[in-house]
Amino acid sequence: MESLRIITEEHQNLWRIATTIDLVADEIEAGGKVDPAFFGSVFDYIEQFVDRAHHPKEDDYLFRILRQRSAEAAVILDRLQAEHHNGPENLKALRRKLAEAAGGGEANSQFVAALRNYTQGLKGHIRAEEKDAMPLAREVLTAEDWAEIDRAFLDNADPVFGEKASAEFRELFHRIASLAPESVGLGARSGGELQPGAGPRAGDVLLSVSGLESCYGRIKALKGIDFEVRRGETVALVGSNGAGKTTLLRTLSGVQPASAGRIYFGGDDISGLRSDLRMKAGICQSPEGRQVFGPLSIEDNLRLGAYTQPKSQVPEDLEKVYAMFPILKEKRNLPAGTLSGGQQQMLAIGRALMGRPKLLLLDEPSMGLAPLLVQEVFNVVKALKAQGMTIILAEQNAFAALAIADRGYVLETGNITLSGTGQELISNEQVRAAYLGM
Ligand SMILES: Nc1ncnc2c1ncn2[C@@H]1O[C@H](COP(=O)(O)OP(=O)(O)OP(=O)(O)O)[C@@H](O)[C@H]1O
Numbered sequence: 001m002e003s004l005r006i007i008t009e010e011h012q013n014l015w016r017i018a019t020t021i022d023l024v025a026d027e028i029e030a031g032g033k034v035d036p037a038f039f040g041s042v043f044d045y046i047e048q049f050v051d052r053a054h055h056p057k058e059d060d061y062l063f064r065i066l067r068q069r070s071a072e073a074a075v076i077l078d079r080l081q082a083e084h085h086n087g088p089e090n091l092k093a094l095r096r097k098l099a100e101a102a103g104g105g106e107a108n109s110q111f112v113a114a115l116r117n118y119t120q121g122l123k124g125h126i127r128a129e130e131k132d133a134m135p136l137a138r139e140v141l142t143a144e145d146w147a148e149i150d151r152a153f154l155d156n157a158d159p160v161f162g163e164k165a166s167a168e169f170r171e172l173f174h175r176i177a178s179l180a181p182e183s184v185g186l187g188a189r190s191g192g193e194l195q196p197g198a199g200p201r202a203g204d205v206l207l208s209v210s211g212l213e214s215c216y217g218r219i220k221a222l223k224g225i226d227f228e229v230r231r232g233e234t235v236a237l238v239g240s241n242g243a244g245k246t247t248l249l250r251t252l253s254g255v256q257p258a259s260a261g262r263i264y265f266g267g268d269d270i271s272g273l274r275s276d277l278r279m280k281a282g283i284c285q286s287p288e289g290r291q292v293f294g295p296l297s298i299e300d301n302l303r304l305g306a307y308t309q310p311k312s313q314v315p316e317d318l319e320k321v322y323a324m325f326p327i328l329k330e331k332r333n334l335p336a337g338t339l340s341g342g343q344q345q346m347l348a349i350g351r352a353l354m355g356r357p358k359l360l361l362l363d364e365p366s367m368g369l370a371p372l373l374v375q376e377v378f379n380v381v382k383a384l385k386a387q388g389m390t391i392i393l394a395e396q397n398a399f400a401a402l403a404i405a406d407r408g409y410v411l412e413t414g415n416i417t418l419s420g421t422g423q424e425l426i427s428n429e430q431v432r433a434a435y436l437g438m
């Protein structure tokens with residue numbers, strides 16, 4: 001089923017493009033200019049990759065065979081293939097609207113509407129393929145079917161989607177990244193090698209960590225970490241499964257003991273301080289897996305986050321959190337366990353905010369959430385950042401985290417192996433290959 005893996009990967013890149021288009025549409029709506037070069041490269045990519053390679057490859061192999069094997073397939077595939085068929089026309093319409101929008105005015109908002117309509121269609125299409133078509137294929141296709149489909153998908157000599165074509169698509173993708181507005185976070189400009197430990201931006205240091213180690217029994221999970229966070233910065237900690245992100249955050253908040261090293265917070269050595277005192281000093285964590293207390297009401301969960309704070313400020317802080325997450329206010333008296341995964345994540349962040357953090361630690365806030373909710377969670381992080389909050393954001397979702405971070409550190413098996421600005425890391429070849437799937 002290599003073919004499904006390939007399709008899923010391609011979907012991830014398309015989803016990023018769609019999300020990027022949405023972000024740029026937001027900017028245009030807020031008064032930004034329409035950049036014909038950026039959209040030109042996006043539309044070229046969609047035309048050459050999506051319409052001429054990705055869709056035909058699905059149609060000619062996966063979908064063709066799926067129709068032969070299952071009577072139910074037609075219902076699902078008729079819609080998907082009609083969308084494939086309409087792709088080029090839709091794109092032409094978008095290009096026309098782009099040309100008109102270059103004149104500004106009314107055409108501008110029509111272009112934005114057309115963009116949103118397009119990305120909504122694209123995302124809906126991707127979801128339907130993954131939710132309906134792929135599970136059916138897994139169920140009904142035989143080993144021989146998969147062999148045939150995979151052979152086609154892995155044919156590196158294929159002129160439409162083989163190695164040479166793929167290199168061209170990658171090139172186009174990078175061009176989009178280089179043309180995307182800086183604020184969107186895809187706009188990587190510098191590339192090449194980075195110095196491990198590249199210095200942080202100017203501003204005063206809030207957190208400074210040196211030689212930090214932490215162990216689980218005889219296993220050393222952190223092997224001497226040095227890093228700094230400045231006031232107002234959003235710092236991403238990226239790294240794959242088991243790299244040590246959670247251990248690092250837990251060692252900072254004091255729930256996990258350090259076996260060596262020093263932690264300075266606001267100039268004070270807090271290395272020996274208990275976790276509740278660190279929380280009182282302003283280090284508040286939204287833990288991995290959310291860990292809300294299911295049977296307790298939402299409001300009581302939030303109150304727990306304020307247990308190191310004076311009682312008098314709790315009502316005011318509750319209102320602030322409710323203003324940020326209206327859904328929590330609406331459901332304030334219900335057990336937290338009744339919330340959806342995304343809402344529980346909001347609750348976990350809200351609970352951390354109740355401690356009046358000077359440094360907010362977010363451990364994988366996007367974990368296990370549907371793509372659209374991931375976007376929402378990152379919007380929350382962006383809003384907090386805009387308010388001047390200092391944030392450490394640990395994420396396996398490296399692309400999204402680096403896109404909104406000022407700086408990032410790459411963790412690998414307990415060591416920091418790379419650091420730089422979010423932009424630098426996104427454009428770094430090593431990072432791209434290892435974490436961004438490009
Ligand atoms: N409670 C534990 N007992 C023993 N070893 C642990 C424990 N928790 C983590 N480890 C080990 O410590 C290392 C770092 O794990 P950690 O959970 O910090 O990684 P992570 O980067 O947060 O990973 P993920 O992306 O999966 O959350 C891993 O080798 C892991 O197996």
Ligand SMILES: [Mg+2]
Binds near residue numbers: 246
């Ligand atoms: Mg973790």
